[in-house]
Amino acid sequence: MIRFLIISVILFSINACSYEPLLSSKNYDFELIIKSTAGNENVNKIIVKELKKKSVGNKKYSVEFSSEIDKQIVSSNEQGDPIIYRLEINTDFKISKDGKNILKNKISKQSNYNNIDDKFELDKYEEKILENLSKNISSEILNTVKMIK
DSSP states (O other): OHHHHHHHHHHHHHHHOOOOSSOOOOEEEEEEEEEEEEEEEHHHHHHHHHHHHHHHEEEEEEEEEEEEEEEEEEEETTSSSSEEEEEEEEEEEEETTTTTTEEEEEEEEEEEEEEEEEESHHHHHHHHHHHHHHHHHHHHHHHHHHHOO
16 A cells, blocks of 8 residues: 555656756747748758747747758778768858847758768768758757747
């Protein structure tokens, strides 16, 4: 009986806590309107999709951004074949509200990864890295606007 009571109290206290991480909220109480994008289309599509999905609210902010991808060879073997690559996405963005510029900033995200002999697998892996880095950039843009309010 005591064991049942202790387990019940523990379960009740865990459920009643309603813990929620501060920076991982799913939706924000503002809306971002995409005015223009430039640069890499694949990266821009992912960023726009994430920004539209997560920003819903009454306050409206305009966003303009451009992105570029930089792929470099970090390390090579004796024959000159690449061993390690670095993929970097640089994004410049500008936030405005009611025609007034509020913020202009630059975000850079990068990832290092090993070469894969199968080029098809390497391309798929690079696409996944691009997607993850783009989602991180969109989250950072959203958090930046959240701090402005």
